[in-house]
Amino acid sequence: MTFLEVRNFGKSFTSHQLGSTRQAVENINFDLDKGQFIGIIGKSGSGKSTILKSIYRTYLPDEGSIYFDSKRFGFIDLFKASERQMIYLRKHEIGYVSQFLNVMPRTTARHLVEQALMEMGAVKETAAIRAEQALTHFDLDPQLWDTFPNTFSGGEKLRLNIAIATVKEPRLLLLDEPTASLDQQSKVKVREVIEKLKASGTTLIGIFHDIEFMENLCDKVFDMKNKSCELVHGG
Numbered sequence: 001m002t003f004l005e006v007r008n009f010g011k012s013f014t015s016h017q018l019g020s021t022r023q024a025v026e027n028i029n030f031d032l033d034k035g036q037f038i039g040i041i042g043k044s045g046s047g048k049s050t051i052l053k054s055i056y057r058t059y060l061p062d063e064g065s066i067y068f069d070s071k072r073f074g075f076i077d078l079f080k081a082s083e084r085q086m087i088y089l090r091k092h093e094i095g096y097v098s099q100f101l102n103v104m105p106r107t108t109a110r111h112l113v114e115q116a117l118m119e120m121g122a123v124k125e126t127a128a129i130r131a132e133q134a135l136t137h138f139d140l141d142p143q144l145w146d147t148f149p150n151t152f153s154g155g156e157k158l159r160l161n162i163a164i165a166t167v168k169e170p171r172l173l174l175l176d177e178p179t180a181s182l183d184q185q186s187k188v189k190v191r192e193v194i195e196k197l198k199a200s201g202t203t204l205i206g207i208f209h210d211i212e213f214m215e216n217l218c219d220k221v222f223d224m225k226n227k228s229c230e231l232v233h234g235g
């Protein structure tokens with residue numbers, strides 16, 4: 001059964017400064033089965049992030065629908081979901097990782113990961129153990145665990161971001177260039193976690209500029225240029 005259905009999706013932005021509206025993306029269609037990984041490729045400004053942000057409802061979409069097979073709400077059109085439903089889905093079912101850290105201020109790295117685990121129902125002791133495992137896996141220096149991440153380097157923020165999103169083992173994970181500022185070794189770690197999540201049934205949508213990184217991971221590639229989806233062999 002289809003897990004995610006993007007139908008005739010479009011989004012435009014209005015500039016109050018210019019007093020005009022610009023169509024950022026239009027007529028996007030693709031499907032995903034549970035456990036599949038789709039990579040989105042296309043030139044800068046073609047609307048890749050806009051698609052992900054609209055699925056996560058950071059942006060309010062204005063055309064089409066995105067049906068998501070939610071454990072809690074059944075097959076739900078994310079564009080019509082209430083704000084309350086979206087808050088639940090972001091907490092429990094849909095994860096989003098970007099290059100930017102957007103977390104509660106004055107909260108330590110350790111606490112952020114623990115909190116993510118407790119939101120998923122882990123008790124404090126289990127959350128504490130699993131948080132340390134995740135921070136270790138993503139090579140975050142233990143000296144940083146009890147500090148606030150606002151002063152972390154770009155790569156450190158990103159690794160923490162990935163740790164927070166992946167410990168929750170979301171049903172759908174949106175990856176908006178999660179390897180952008182990572183070195184080769186960290187990319188390998190991200191890859192390992194993506195493979196693990198995929199094997200456990202997580203459905204993923206990812207934007208990567210590093211096409212090589214994407215190649216053997218994806219089942220499908222959606223090309224913004226011709227708005228077509230192709231199956232990838234060996235994904």
Ligand SMILES: Nc1ncnc2c1ncn2[C@@H]1O[C@H](COP(=O)(O)OP(=O)(O)OP(=O)(O)O)[C@@H](O)[C@H]1O
Pocket residue numbers: 013014024042043044045046047048049050051
């Ligand atoms: N919040 C916003 N307000 C106004 N315009 C926006 C907004 N977000 C995106 N856009 C515009 O929508 C278009 C698509 O942007 P988007 O970030 O989705 O592209 P992208 O393909 O992800 O680009 P890149 O690869 O450079 O990250 C761009 O022209 C961008 O300027």
